[in-house]
Amino acid sequence: MQTSTAADTRPSAVPQQPATTEAPATGQWSGYHVIRRNGAVVGFEPGKIAIAITKAFLAVNGGQGAASARVRELVDNLTQQVVNALLRNRPNGGTFHIEDIQDQVELSLMRSGEHDAARAYVLYREKRAQERAHAPAVASDPHPTLNVTENGARRPLDQGALRATIEAAGVGLTEFIDTEAILRETIKNLYDGIPVDEVYKSAILSARSLVEKDPAYSQVTARLLLHTIRKEVLGKEVSQAEMHTAYADYFPTFIARGIENGLVSPELAKYDLPRISAALKADRDLQFSYLGLQTLYDRYFLHVRNVRIELPQVFFMRVAMGLALRETDREARAIEFYEILSSFDFMSSTPTLFNSGTLHSQLSSCYLTTVSDDLEGIYDAIKENALLAKYAGGLGNDWTPVRALRSHIKGTNGESQGVVPFLKVVNDTAVAVNQGGKRKGAVCTYLETWHLDIEEFLELRKNTGDERRRTHDMNTANWIPDLFMKRVMEAGDWTLFSPSDCPDLHDKVGKDFEVAYLEYERRTTTGELTLFKKMPALTLWRKMLSMLFETGHPWITFKDPCNIRSPQQHVGVVHSSNLCTEITLNTNDEEIAVCNLGSVNLVAHMKPSANGGFELDHDKIKRTVTIAMRxxxxxxxxxxxxxxxAKDSNERHRPVGMGIMGFQDCLQMMRVPYASQAAVEFADRSMEAVCYHAYSASSDLAQERGRYPSYEGSLWSRGILPQDTLAMLQEERGGHVEVDTSSTLDWDALRARIKQNGMRNSNCVAIAPTATISNIIGVSACIEPTYQNLYVKSNLSGEFTVVNDYLVRDLKKLGLWDEVMVADLKYFDGTLSRIDRVPPELRKLYATAFEVEPQWLVECASRRQKWIDQAQSLNIYMAGASGKKLDETYKLAWLRGLKTTYYLRTLGATSAEKSTGKGGELNAVATGSTSVAASAASTAPNLPEPEILGAVCTMKPGDPGFEECEACQ
Structure with a gap:
């Protein structure tokens, strides 16, 4: 029984129609068929589903009850849920077996809590099954022949070839999978005359439905998908064994087709194509999970009139060749780049993967801008947002210089409307310019905490109030100076100003900011400044946290650590971060900061240790990071x-952002819980290694290619490395910095080499979210804890069952992985905490994100931030959120020297515990991490008065906004 997805009540990509209307076999549902038990194929008619559900209610409530408005509405909703669940995996047509449809009806009744109707339906099915079992046998052909249709001709289905394809997909995985089960399920869903392409779609869907039984089925599904992709690209069925020569033969053809259709740069034809083709490794196609390969197919492979012309290794080589265009020995470098991409050791960011080697080589991930305080500057900034977003880039805008509401406008002698009306235009521009038609545009607006419009800025994402002053599609972030945090700690007052009255505050940091700010506060007492507002700092802090809890915005980011620890403080000021809060680069009226991203897969850099566990392979990290920095x-x-x-800024400073992914996987390989001191130490040591080799590689590149133009005067040139700047931050703050400063590598030797060679890049390291590229290679995203051990992931490519491979292997060793465990995991939203038969050490090791106290996330992040010259995209997960917990967590982040934080992801009180009531009875895999509503009654001890915080942040995996940082990764 296929139960891998919960009922989906969100807008579906498939055509919708009233559930109780019996649709004809032609028209809207003409591409869908139902296979009856006798093998007959009939048209798919949703109206018959509504009739079956109605009969279940008739059996319970009688005629009058079933005719009630409530039941009629419920039947409509349940029917639509069943249709959505069925069509979710077949958006372009397909076949359903009658048993699968009945399974979905049964599940929908149970999920809705209509247990009496569900029971009546189950009994009806059982009665009919018994009647069929006792009915006289009807003579039939014991070996019926199924025919398939191909190019208009009918021929018998070659079941031997189908079996061979399924068995080939299971090579190396037979310990975990049952190819016969896939074959049986595939044939069950076939009908006479079925198009041959539908046969292999059926095989894919059959394997996919078994993923929850063992994650190895995800690889099998990917290989079956690969079979269909090969046929699409090569025009014929090609086996895995034949791909070794097929790749070499096809690659020059791909280059020619790509150039002919205006997709590939003609420069790629100038490579030694036979040498390049010979380097392609077909066996690396077998690494993919279904989610990873489907994502590549849907969103990354080049296509001509919607027919793909790329295969996985062709894709990776195209990207590598595009990145090696300026190299002296282009072939050698392209093959070197291909090696670390195709082996999943390193993955470039999404814009690079989209566009490398094409005619539009927009490869950068992030752009940061500062908006000037005049109408021309404001609309220039909005135009720049649109141009930068067109070819896939995440945007971070600094709006602090723009004068506040009621500020004087000298040119017209009028009053300003403030920042908010312009931000509405920014919001709508992000929606309108949807990154080349590939995904929604994404922008984050930053505002400093002293800006007079800050209170209204905090409310931009609220669902109530004047819609003209709301921005539901734009992200927002607080840019908080240290002085504000000190006032919060001391329960002091805070004064808001218009930047038109105090423009220098925008560019001042640390002690200089504090001196200037105190002077402006003095002027308010003398009457020199009349446009201001004074309030308790705690009141504003409480509102910040309340809005963060209620709407997920604005994010909490810290201005002074970003600047005081910046290697480039000699040539400017960091005025904001980017869309995903990991980039910290200077911006001004003349410079738009740009950053290019990619991430090291830590999982691929683990090796067996002497004690039988795993440890970091430093030699491999050095090799990968050196190539990736190039x-x-x-x-x-x-x-x-x-x-x-943007061009001027990027060529002057040459910043890049090397990140990591798979952190949680590494912990589970080492048997280390996320909530442990050992995990904090691993965060420290792994980041130290990546940063050490990244800075070393940049210095080596400087020796080969020259230093970046603005190098002189930088912290690098003064022998100050990122970990050294912690002392600078402590000195500027006058304390309030509590960070471990230990190290293990020879940093003195690296200092000496940097002094001699200089640096090729002003900035080298930043940890981005890796939302999509971690899906491609099949590891946990960046530094995230496990979301759930079993859930359904929704993204632009569809819905995918995700199972924790490490957990399944452990439970199988203990004899605990069975259908009951799968059902329990579904019931408890992918967590082990309530499943008593699982040993305590496993429950601790596989604790999910909301079971890990947020302090551990902050502590791990603090150790990483010690080494990083930019920042990290850090989500905060919090179950049972309260004002006190929020207050303590974000204060701890500031004390631990973090530069930025990202989304606050909270677990609603209604999702915190399962009981006998509605909500978990059906063992449905949850499609999201949060409940829509919850409240928290307690607040921080030092807040002025108790406050009930509002609804939780409803962002979760699968929501449109959750993966908007794919704009970066």
Whole structure:
């Protein structure tokens, strides 16, 4: 019984119609068929589903009860849920077996809590099954022949070839899978005359439905999908064994087709294509999970009139060749780049994967801008947002310089409307310019905490109030100076100003900011400044946290650590971060900061340790990071820049952002719980290694290619490395910095080499969310804890069952992985905490994100931030959120020296515990992490008065906004 997805009540991509209307076999549902038990194929008619559900209610309530408005509405809703569940995996047509439809009806009744009707339906099915079992046998052909249709001709289905394809997909996985079960399920869903392409779609869906039994089925599904992709690209069925020569033969053809159709740069034809083709490794196609390969197919592979012309290894080589265009020995470098991409050791960011080697080589991930305080500057900034977003880039806008509401406008002698009306235009521009038609545009607006419009800024994402002053599609973030945090700690007052009255505050940091700010506060007492507002700092802090809890915005980011610890403080000021809060680069009226991203897969850099566990392979990390830094540096020179200010800035400072992913996987390999001191130590040591080799590689590149133009005067040139800046931060703050400063590598030797060679890049390291690229290679995203051990992931490619491979292997060793365990995991939303038969050490090791206290996330992040010259995209997960817990967590983040935080993801009180009531009876895999509503009654001890915080942040995996940082990764 296929129960891998919960009923989906969100808008569906498939055509909708009233559930109780019996649709004809032609028209809307003409591409869908139902296979009856006798093998007959009939048209799919949702109206018959409504009739079956109605009969279940008739059996319970009688005629009058079933005719009530409530039941009629419920039947409509349940029918639509069943239709959605069925069509979710077949958006373009297909077949359903009658048993699968009945399974979904049964599940929908149970999920809705209509247990009496469900029971009546189950009994009816059982009665009919018994009647069929006792009915006289009807003579039939014991070996019926199924025919398939191909190119208009009918021929018998070659079941031997189908079996061979399924068995080939299971090679190396037979310990975990049952190929016969896939074959049986596939044939069950076939009918006479079925198009041959539908046969292999049926095989894919059959394997996919078994993923919850063992994650190895995800690889099998990917290989079956690969079979259909090969046929699409190569025009014929090709086996895995034949792909070794097929790849070499096809690659020059791909280059020619790509150039002919205006997709691939003609420069790629100038490579030694036989040498390049010979380097392609077909066996690496077998690494993919279904989610990873489907994502590549849907969103990354080049296509001509919707027919793909790329295969996985062709794709990776195209990207590698595009990044090696300016190299002296282009072939050798392209093959070197291909090796670390195709082996999943390192993955470039999404814009690079989209556009490398194409005619539009916009390869950068993030753009940061500062908006000037005049109408021309404001609309120039909005135009720049649109141009930069067109070819896939995440945007971070600094709006602090724009004068506040009621500020004087000298040119018209009028009063300003403030920042908010312009932000509505920014919001609508992000929606209108949808990144080349590939995904929604994404922007984050930053505002400093002293800005007079800050209170209204905090409310931009609320669902109530004047819609003209709301921005539901734009992200927002607080840019908080240290002085504000000190006032919060001391329960002092805070004064809001208009930047038109105190423009220098925008560029001042640390002690200089504090001196200037105190002077402006003095002027309010003398009457020199009349436009201001004074309030308790705690009141504003409480509102910040309340809005963060209620809407997920604005995020909490810290201005002074970003600047005081910046290697480039000699040539400017960091005025904001980017869309995902990991980039901290200077911006001004003349410079738009740009960053190019990619991430090291830590899982691929683990090796067996002497004690029988796993440890980091430092030699491999060095090799991968060295090659990857070269790739990232190449992006700067190859990149297409839609705006000159971005080109000038990027070539002057040459920043890049090397990140990591798979952190949680590594912990589970080492048998280390996330909520432990050992995990904190691993965060420290792993980040130290990546940063050490990244800075070393940049210095080596400087020796080979020259230093970046603005190098002189930087912290690098003064022998100050990122970990050294913690002392600078402590000195500027006058304390309030509590960070471990231990190290294990020879940093003195690296200092000496940097002093001699300089640096090729002003900034080298930033941890981005890796929302999509971690899906491609099948590891946990960046530094995230496990979301759930079993759930359904929704993204632009569809819905995918995700199972924790490490957990399944452990439970199988203990004899605990069975259908009951799967059902329990579904019931308890993918957590082990309430499943008593699982040993305590496993429950602790596989604790999910909301079971890990947020302090552990902060502590791990603090150890990483010690080494990073930019920042990290850090989500805060919090179950049972309260004012006190929020207050303590974000204060701890500030004390631990973090530069930024990202989304607050809270677990609603209604999801916190399962009981005998409605909500978990059906063992449905949850499609999200949060409940829509919850409240928290307690608040921080030092807040002025108790406050009930509002609804939880409803962002979760699968929501449109959850993966908007794919704009970066």
């Amino acid at each position: 790739m990232l540096d190449n992006v700067i020179d190859i990149n297409y820049y839609a705006v000159k200010k």
